[in-house]
Amino acid sequence: MPRRDPAAFAEFVAARSASLHRTAYLLVGDRGLAQDLLQEALTKTYVAWPRLRDPSKAEAYTRKAITTTAITWYRRRSWGERPVDTVPERVGAGHDDDVATRDLLWQALQALPPRQRAAIVLRFYEDLTEVQTAAVLGCAVGTVKSQVSTGLRTLRTRLGDRIADSDLIPADPLEVTR
Amino acid sequence: MTGLLNDLMRDRADHLEAPEVDLAAIARDGERVVRRRRAAVVGGVAAASVVAVVSGAALLGTRGGDDGPVAGSPPAGVQPLTWTTGRTLHTAGGESVDLAAEVRAWVWVGDDVVYTDPGHRVHLWQDGRDRVVGETMSPDTDLAELVSDGTFVAWVGADRRVERYDVADGATVRGPALPGERPRVTAIDRAEVYLADSAGVYAWQPSTPSSYRTIDTDPRAVVLDAESGTLVRTAPGRTALLEREGTTLHVSAREFADLSPDAGLLSLDDADVGKVVDTTTGRGVTLDHGHEWAVGYQWLDPTTVATLAFDGMDDEGSMDGWLLTCDALTGACAPGEHLPALGEFQLPAGLHVAAP
Numbered sequence: 445m446p447r448r449d450p451a452a453f454a455e456f457v458a459a460r461s462a463s464l465h466r467t468a469y470l471l472v473g474d475r476g477l478a479q480d481l482l483q484e485a486l487t488k489t490y491v492a493w494p495r496l497r498d499p500s501k502a503e504a505y506t507r508k509a510i511t512t513t514a515i516t517w518y519r520r521r522s523w524g525e526r527p528v529d530t531v532p533e534r535v536g537a538g539h540d541d542d543v544a545t546r547d548l549l550w551q552a553l554q555a556l557p558p559r560q561r562a563a564i565v566l567r568f569y570e571d572l573t574e575v576q577t578a579a580v581l582g583c584a585v586g587t588v589k590s591q592v593s594t595g596l597r598t599l600r601t602r603l604g605d606r607i608a609d610s611d612l613i614p615a616d617p618l619e620v621t622r
Numbered sequence: 623m624t625g626l627l628n629d630l631m632r633d634r635a636d637h638l639e640a641p642e643v644d645l646a647a648i649a650r651d652g653e654r655v656v657r658r659r660r661a662a663v664v665g666g667v668a669a670a671s672v673v674a675v676v677s678g679a680a681l682l683g684t685r686g687g688d689d690g691p692v693a694g695s696p697p698a699g700v701q702p703l704t705w706t707t708g709r710t711l712h713t714a715g716g717e718s719v720d721l722a723a724e725v726r727a728w729v730w731v732g733d734d735v736v737y738t739d740p741g742h743r744v745h746l747w748q749d750g751r752d753r754v755v756g757e758t759m760s761p762d763t764d765l766a767e768l769v770s771d772g773t774f775v776a777w778v779g780a781d782r783r784v785e786r787y788d789v790a791d792g793a794t795v796r797g798p799a800l801p802g803e804r805p806r807v808t809a810i811d812r813a814e815v816y817l818a819d820s821a822g823v824y825a826w827q828p829s830t831p832s833s834y835r836t837i838d839t840d841p842r843a844v845v846l847d848a849e850s851g852t853l854v855r856t857a858p859g860r861t862a863l864l865e866r867e868g869t870t871l872h873v874s875a876r877e878f879a880d881l882s883p884d885a886g887l888l889s890l891d892d893a894d895v896g897k898v899v900d901t902t903t904g905r906g907v908t909l910d911h912g913h914e915w916a917v918g919y920q921w922l923d924p925t926t927v928a929t930l931a932f933d934g935m936d937d938e939g940s941m942d943g944w945l946l947t948c949d950a951l952t953g954a955c956a957p958g959e960h961l962p963a964l965g966e967f968q969l970p971a972g973l974h975v976a977a978p
Binding site (some may be wrong): 483551 | 625626627630631632634635636638639640641642643644645647648649651652656717722893894895914915
């Protein structure tokens with residue numbers, strides 16, 4: 445196994461931290477928290493570095509650390525209200541209506557239970573398969589299916605009749621369930 | 623078609639500014655975690671550097687009745703792996719024997735077992751009988767409580783004075799109290815006991831029991847192990863894995879190093895990699911153990927090292943431990959015993975492996 449090489453680790457951080465930060469942000473909905481989450485996950489990666497033989501493994505490891513750490517944070521802190529960066533003021537017409545709908549969806553996404561939110565981010569932002577998502581979350585594939593299904597149902601309920609179901613997620617079932 | 627949800631997540635994430643990552647803090651915090659984990663599982667195990675002379679067969683033979691020979695024995699000449707859970711001592715063949723009290727820390731002393739119980743009493747299990755032969759001061763977890771070599775075993779007593787007990791004749795010799803805080807035994811070579819506290823590193827020869835020799839005033843330069851006159855010491859500030867100066871081996875490892883009985887091989891942890899190094903040539907062999915992390919902690923014969931391995935080290939609560947036997951010349955390891963959770967087993971290493 446390689447030694448804990450600070451230069452190689454710094455190179456990995458420089459190359460991948462922006463992408464990892466985006467995932468962290470989607471999981472916690474707050475820039476400051478996302479930065480803290482990334483820092484904590486990268487510390488775990490640093491500890492595991494000697495056995496993460498290549499950058500792709502290190503990135504997958506960090507992504508998993510971000511996800512599980514975010515879930516743990518919310519479990520420990522029992523946060524009821526979720527921090528969000530923007531709050532919709534009101535629903536208007538036309539473009540304003542679209543903006544308000546997206547804001548409402550963002551709020552609804554951030555209000556989901558952490559495991560449901562993580563499952564949706566991993567499936568529809570990270571584009572992971574259900575098997576890969578299950579591996580990151582440390583659960584069964586069936587659990588991923590139910591977490592995603594429940595999460596999407598909640599989002600649809602929160603949005604009401606503002607959008608059609610087919611506008612929320614990809615319509616192609618193969619794309620969704622692969 | 624990407625859908626509103628997908629578009630929304632990409633839109634929000636893509637507008638983020640680059641994160642500010644504090645690499646120095648990551649390295650500092652990460653190294654602290656690494657040190658804590660290493661200490662939790664290997665700190666002080668150099669105390670177990672002696673070959674376990676019998677390691678189970680004679681001990682289990684004392685049970686009497688129809689127990690017969692130990693099953694599942696390793697190759698001839700190689701002692702079996704042993705560990706305890708609660709008050710029960712197990713061998714890799716599936717045999718077990720109940721000792722008189724719950725085991726906190728333990729060592730083999732020849733054919734006998736010396737162990738501490740949760741009340742810090744020192745027990746000798748010999749010929750199927752249990753005797754309390756001393757008491758240790760309340761030790762810090764992760765530090766050696768007992769060290770043994772030949773028929774000798776040593777510990778720091780409740781009065782903070784070092785004691786050496788001879789299981790052959792039951793004789794106890796007491797040394798002076800050490801000047802600093804956290805006094806502890808770190809190694810023993812035949813009769814000579816090596817100690818450390820917050821003020822320095824010392825050697826104590828019981829033939830002149832009232833005084834000790836100060837080896838170093840830097841408490842970090844601890845004697846990790848000693849065999850046949852060869853000392854292994856931590857070398858603060860040095861980065862070389864191993865440097866020899868006369869009969870002293872200076873190693874960069876801070877927590878652990880374990881000399882083979884003839885001092886020809888040294889098992890150590892090199893930046894999370896379990897290795898065995900030839901003390902003459904400096905050449906090393908990496909243990910091919912198949913787990914996330916492993917280190918050889920006890921010599922079972924001159925070239926076979928009992929190895930503690932772990933998977934799942936990212937979560938101390940679910941670390942998965944294994945005992946293996948590894949060939950120190952080739953690095954090849956044989957599958958071994960799956961251990962209970964951390965805190966539920968103790969190795970013949972003289973320290974208490976605590977729960978996370």
